[in-house]
Amino acid sequence: TRAAVAATPTPEWPQTITITEAEIEELAASGDVPGLVITGLDVTFGNDTMTVFFESLKYGFISMRNVTVEGHFDVSNGAATFVADSINPRNLATTQIPSFVNQALGQQFTQWYVEDITITPGELSASVSPRS
Secondary structure (H helix, E strand, O other): OOOOOOOOOOOOOOEEEEEEHHHHHHHHHOOOOOOEEEEOOEEEEOOOOEEEEEEEEEEOOEEEEEEEEEEEEEEEOOEEEEEEEEEEOOOOOHHHHHHHHHHHHHHHOOOEEEEEEEEEOOEEEEEEEEOO
16 A cells, blocks of 8 residues: 555645726825825836836925836845835935835835835736744
């Protein structure tokens, strides 16, 4: 007789969190940030890059028009960081956009240890485990 082969358990972690372009656009339009008004927002995930374009953004005394930010994500010590490769137009206000993206990322992944981020057309996928 043959010995029964034991089933190999599937590891519970890491798991994948997927974020689509539409989800980011809906979140920005939701009004969850009091005083933030964004019109014409278009988020595009490409091969390893994220491009954010908006027609206008108003937040308090800050007002920006026709801004494009393109960048990539770095993962280090369990945290994901957005790094802007280009910002157009570049000025004091627009150079703060990566900081805003990173604050939002920090809130999204606060309970997770981010192991890796992959960007493919249409979505961002993060491989995560619980923070210990």
